[in-house]
Amino acid sequence: MRIPDHFVEWSDEIKAYCESNGLSFEKARKMSRGFDRTSVLLGYYDPNKKSNGLLDDTPMPAVLLISKEPDGSLKFEQTEHTKKYLT
């Protein structure tokens, strides 16, 4: 079963979070997305960087993790890469 695109589902709250934390929602929207059932992880994919497939499987920079809490609220976790790629 395909996991729904939480970024689209939660876009209003993500936009509000970005605006109140000095982050660019437009940049966030263009980030690479990875999903599980309760979260979406934004990562930075460099379109100009040539990779060697699975021969270089170093995870791309994780930029922002957004998770649904049991009470229904969203939890935002920034990383050391957040400011660099979302401002």
Place this chain on the structure above:
Amino acid sequence: MIQGIDSPIEKRNSGMGRPNGILTFGTSLNVRQRKLLEALPEFDSRVIVPRNSVNMKDLSALTAMTGDEFAMFTGGGRRLVIRGNYYMVNVSPEEAADLAAKGYKWSGHTHPGYDRWCLTPSQGDKDILKAFDQELSVVYNSMGQYRTFEKE
């Protein structure tokens, strides 16, 4: 069904074959996983097995046991499983395109690690997905947790 004395609770819930049990409690692989690992003794070992004989949780268990990455490709009722090492699998974008031409899809792969951050796909993961012209694939960690990721 009444459980007999030969099937105590601790035996029924041994965690055998479960990634989290292997990692946390040092339980063993199940018989199916052991046979698979025997067929994949070292980096770049490859094996083709029937589709219903292995799934991504099995690869996660193998990663919990060995600390190595594993990748799986599915086509025509078969699965190709490739063993990597702790940071890569020997599959280039060119080989991925070749596998795609042979009718394989990329079912998923593993990243050794214990938290959700290690489920971040790599630049190379996305490029392999593009080589297969596939919309999404999945990455599992050593705990059996997973995250799907998309081509775009």
